Amino acid sequence: MxxxxxxxxxxxxxxxxxxxxxxxxxxxxxxxxxxxxxxxxxxxxxxxxxxxxxxxxxxxxAVTVQRMADELQREGRLPVDDLPRSPGGRIDRAAADEAFATARAEVEGSTDDWGAWFRLGFAYDAAGDRRRARESLRTAARLYRRA
Known part of the structure; x- marks a missing residue:
């Protein structure tokens, strides 16, 4: 477990x-x-x-997010946490902002794509915005359940 x-x-x-x-x-x-x-x-x-x-x-x-992650992993579209980190383990802010901009543009291009919202949630998390990360994952879960 x-x-x-x-x-x-x-x-x-x-x-x-x-x-x-x-x-x-x-x-x-x-x-x-x-x-x-x-x-x-x-x-x-x-x-x-x-x-x-x-x-x-x-x-x-949480159950829906795990199902989405499993599906994205099977398809090879699961976001990879490969952002550079400081020796203390903190994500480099500039790299997180760049990843966020990419994820936000993906959502703006396809607002009905649960996978894009899923990746945006993790980009928000990397940028340190946990509240918006949860909101994005809830939106992804809602879209996933409809699909």
Missing amino acids: RRGLAGALLLSALLVLYIVAVADRGLALARTGEPVGVALGLAVLVLPALGVWVLVREWRT
Whole structure:
């Protein structure tokens, strides 16, 4: 098992335990019968619902991203992390910016190509923009599921 997968499973299990504990507290408050307790209990139950939604969404995206990576690898189109690095392991900023410009141009040329969005996600990651990297991978996953 990959180390990253083991870590994700462990964190997901901890989140599920937290969700169950919070849901239990919310239900206990709602069962008090007191108007304030019921209102607080229902409000607290929003958190577990949100947690389940986020957990399912992230796992669904992760599974789809892995399927995309497997398909790109079979086709020989998987992005290769060959950017120059400093002795400390940091990616050279100029090289990351150049790779990003290439990936962005590819997406602009074909906005419906999930593979282009996948590569853009990794270019964003190399450039240090994790939020946009996740957004690009979510877009790629959405397009991949439609294909």
